Amino acid sequence: MIIQTQALTHRYGKFTAIEDVNLQVEQGEIFGFLGPNGAGKTTTIRTILDFIRPSEGAITVFGLDSRQDSVAIRRRIGYLPSELTLWENWTGVQYIHWLESVRKSRFLDEALRLADRLDYDLKRSLKGMSTGMRRKMGIIAALAHKPDLLILDEPTTGLDPLMQQAFHELMHEVRAEGRTVFLSSHNLPEVEHICNRVAIIRTGRVEAVETVSDLTHVAFRWLTLTFDQPATADGFIGMQGIRDIVTDGYDLRMRVNGSTDIDAVIKQAAAYTVRDLSIEQPTLEEIFLTYYGKKQEAEP
Amino acid sequence: MTAVFRKAARDARRMMLWTGIIFAIYGLFVMAFYPSMVEQSEQLDELLESYPKEMMSMFYGGDVEDLSVSEPGNYVNSQFTLWVVLVMGALVIAQVFNSITNAERDGTLDVMMSLPVSRRAMLLGRFANTALTILVVLTFSLLAFVASTFIWPEFDVSIGRLVFAFYGAFFPVMVIAGFTYLLAAVIPSSKRLVGPLAYLFLMGSYLIHAFSLFIDELSPIRPLMLFDYYNAGEVIRHGVNIGDTVILGAVALVYFTLAWWLIDHKELGV
Numbered sequence: 001m002i003i004q005t006q007a008l009t010h011r012y013g014k015f016t017a018i019e020d021v022n023l024q025v026e027q028g029e030i031f032g033f034l035g036p037n038g039a040g041k042t043t044t045i046r047t048i049l050d051f052i053r054p055s056e057g058a059i060t061v062f063g064l065d066s067r068q069d070s071v072a073i074r075r076r077i078g079y080l081p082s083e084l085t086l087w088e089n090w091t092g093v094q095y096i097h098w099l100e101s102v103r104k105s106r107f108l109d110e111a112l113r114l115a116d117r118l119d120y121d122l123k124r125s126l127k128g129m130s131t132g133m134r135r136k137m138g139i140i141a142a143l144a145h146k147p148d149l150l151i152l153d154e155p156t157t158g159l160d161p162l163m164q165q166a167f168h169e170l171m172h173e174v175r176a177e178g179r180t181v182f183l184s185s186h187n188l189p190e191v192e193h194i195c196n197r198v199a200i201i202r203t204g205r206v207e208a209v210e211t212v213s214d215l216t217h218v219a220f221r222w223l224t225l226t227f228d229q230p231a232t233a234d235g236f237i238g239m240q241g242i243r244d245i246v247t248d249g250y251d252l253r254m255r256v257n258g259s260t261d262i263d264a265v266i267k268q269a270a271a272y273t274v275r276d277l278s279i280e281q282p283t284l285e286e287i288f289l290t291y292y293g294k295k296q297e298a299e300p
Numbered sequence: 301m302t303a304v305f306r307k308a309a310r311d312a313r314r315m316m317l318w319t320g321i322i323f324a325i326y327g328l329f330v331m332a333f334y335p336s337m338v339e340q341s342e343q344l345d346e347l348l349e350s351y352p353k354e355m356m357s358m359f360y361g362g363d364v365e366d367l368s369v370s371e372p373g374n375y376v377n378s379q380f381t382l383w384v385v386l387v388m389g390a391l392v393i394a395q396v397f398n399s400i401t402n403a404e405r406d407g408t409l410d411v412m413m414s415l416p417v418s419r420r421a422m423l424l425g426r427f428a429n430t431a432l433t434i435l436v437v438l439t440f441s442l443l444a445f446v447a448s449t450f451i452w453p454e455f456d457v458s459i460g461r462l463v464f465a466f467y468g469a470f471f472p473v474m475v476i477a478g479f480t481y482l483l484a485a486v487i488p489s490s491k492r493l494v495g496p497l498a499y500l501f502l503m504g505s506y507l508i509h510a511f512s513l514f515i516d517e518l519s520p521i522r523p524l525m526l527f528d529y530y531n532a533g534e535v536i537r538h539g540v541n542i543g544d545t546v547i548l549g550a551v552a553l554v555y556f557t558l559a560w561w562l563i564d565h566k567e568l569g570v
Contacts, residue, residue: 051413051568071416079414085407089311102303102415 001063002027002149002180003048008057010043017043018204021057025182030175032195032212033184040204041184042082045153048182049079061149075103078142082153082184084134092122092137096144103145111144117166131158139167143174150174150181156190168194188219189281200287219258219287225269226251226276235268250275304417304425308399309432316433319391320440323384327444330379331452334370338454341370357513372457376445376465377533385469385530386506388437389476392430393498396477399426400484401494404568419563423481427556430477434470442466457536464540465532471548472530476502478555485559485566502526 003025010017018040025031035041046052048059050070059066061073086095096111115122120136129137135158142150156164171194174181185191191198192212199209225231231252233245241260246253256265269277282290337344345368348356368374400423403409412422445462448455480498487493509525512518522528529544 049414051410053567071418074414075416077414081407081410081414083407085411087307087311087408098303098307099415101306102417 001025002061003031003182004060005044005048006058008044008047008059009055010047010052011055016204018047018201021201021204021206023199023206023209025180027180028175028178029196030171030181030183030194032191032198033182033201034186034188034191034198035184035201036186039201041201042153043204044201045151045182045184049074049077049151076148078145078147078150080135080138080142080150080152080155082157084138086126086129086134086137088125088127090126091124092120092126092140095126095137095141096122099141099145105145107144107146110146111140114140114143114170117170118163119166132160132163135159136163139170143170146177146179148179150179150183152181152183154184154186156185156187164190188287191215192219215287220282220290221256221258222253222280222282223256223265224251224253224276224278224280225274228273228275235271236265239264239268301417301421301425301428304412304422305428308426308429312395312429312433316436319433320437323437324440324444327380327441328448328451331445331448331455334375334448335452335454337375338370341368344369354511354514358510371533371537372455373465373533373536376457376462376536377531380441380445381465381469381532384438384441385472385527386502388434388469388473389502390499391437392434392473392477393480393495393502395430395433396426396480396484396498397495399429400481401489401492404489409568413568419566419568420560423485423560423563427477427481427559430481431470431474434473434477435467438466438469461536461539465535468530468532468535468540468545471545471552472526474552475526475548475555478552478559481559482555482562485562488567 001024003023005021005023008021008023009019021040021044023031023044033041033044043052047054048061048066050066050073053067062076064073066073090098092111092115093108096108100106100108112122115136118136118139120133120140122140126134126137135155139152139155142152156167159167168190171181171183175196183191183195192215195212197209197211198215200207200215227250229250231247231250233247233252236242236245236252236254239260241257242254242265243257244253244255254265256262348369369378400409403412413419417425442463445455445466446459449457449459449462476498479501480494483494483497487497505526508518509522509527512522512525526548529541529548534541
């Protein structure tokens with residue numbers, strides 16, 4: 001077990017930020033930590049890293065106590081905070097050199113390789129960087145020393161789609177090397193794309209820990225079809241995995257469950273002339289409500 | 301700890317250099333008036349006799365009976381070192397505030413804390429940088445006054461005593477730094493109280509000490525005041541008071557040790 005939290009609770013005064021959080025992250029997996037803003041993702045991460053101390057509960061990382069052995073743990077961790085502040089009077093190379101002196105190892109070559117992958121110039125000053133560029137520098141700094149565990153808080157915020165793709169490839173490589181990633185996000189498609197397992201946190205509580213395939217079955221999409229004539233729900237009602245069908249003029253909107261055979265829906269739509277088609281991802285709240293509804297249905 | 305110190309020193313190097321240069325220039329500027337002060341010392345001393353004792357003790361920081369403005373110790377203390385302690389104190393408060401409290405707020409502490417550096421090692425590195433900053437600025441100042449002994453022969457003091465007088469200022473400023481580190485280790489950054497309380501400590505100590513020299517009711521608390529233990533004029537006249545220096549060093553050490561211990565228990569605002 002790489003990370004284990006037991007009944008982890010953290011309070012800021014009277015406000016409970018996280019409560020009774022139990023997580024187990026195995027070696028070699030990419031573990032997603034999914035939740036809306038303010039759900040407690042960052043607080044959990046900061047508690048794991050011993051930036052803040054739990055009000056209750058215990059944490060072990062690599063089997064070591066997160067507080068007593070925090071320095072030994074952090075030696076093996078690469079961390080990317082959600083809001084990265086860098087020392088602006090340095091260049092990327094100077095920053096990496098300084099990290100080398102702190103970590104007492106050499107990894108500039110690896111940093112240069114990562115910079116190349118992320119299309120980033122390590123020689124440029126860290127001053128006045130855009131969010132995306134700062135993010136790239138943060139990713140390079142977190143990965144360059146090849147840590148056993150990566151803790152990444154909203155890592156792709158501000159990255160363009162191409163760079164997101166490059167980042168996903170890097171994560172797959174990290175996993176292939178048997179290293180572990182703990183990644184927080186509020187972006188379901190990203191989590192679906194790269195994670196093995198996902199914990200869903202909401203208002204400070206972990207509501208579910210699922211494999212991505214299970215979550216995909218719980219998840220759904222909103223499909224909107226625009227016809228060249230007033231839309232009708234006939235033919236779609238009663239289809240397996242189709243719910244909440246609404247017609248609005250020429251538009252037909254329906255909720256398609258993750259496990260639904262989309263081919264049948266497309267064939268049914270082909271009975272009409274389709275002018276447009278759009279697919280929207282559900283919000284995290286919708287996923288949570290779906291998941292929670294299913295859980296309640298399953299319980300007596 | 302070494303890496304934290306190197307980073308802090310690198311970040312502060314321009315500030316150290318320029319503050320040192322400015323202090324040195326100010327020192328030379330002050331000393332340029334010294335020959336004329338010596339020349340007119342009789343008239344000046346007569347003039348000073350007419351000033352209220354209270355006011356004189358504010359600016360000379362010590363016993364003002366038989367005060368001679370042109371006496372080298374009095375001159376250095378009243379025109380330079382007294383203000384150096386106040387200004388350096390304000391500078392180190394700002395430095396500590398930036399390195400701990402501001403770093404908590406702006407997120408740079410977040411980055412630092414993610415590295416294999418303990419909180420205590422981080423504090424130690426920053427404290428070492430504060431000590432270096434003070435020493436660098438004092439060295440520049442000292443060099444200006446050593447140069448003055450050659451430029452203006454009227455300024456006839458022992459260089460050894462000048463060295464002790466100037467480096468003696470290291471201890472009161474370290475007490476201020478230690479106290480500010482202690483506040484930063486105890487007070488949550490969100491409270492925004494570290495800076496104001498540290499400045500209050502600095503100015504309060506100076507003012508209470510000055511007032512206690514002529515308000516009898518305040519005299520019992522004078523030994524609690526920082527400025528009761530350092531007077532560069534006294535060092536230039538009579539040499540180092542080892543007891544006072546040890547007291548200041550011990551107080552700075554106690555403050556810092558408490559800060560070092562408590563930082564590990566602090567709920568950081570990262």
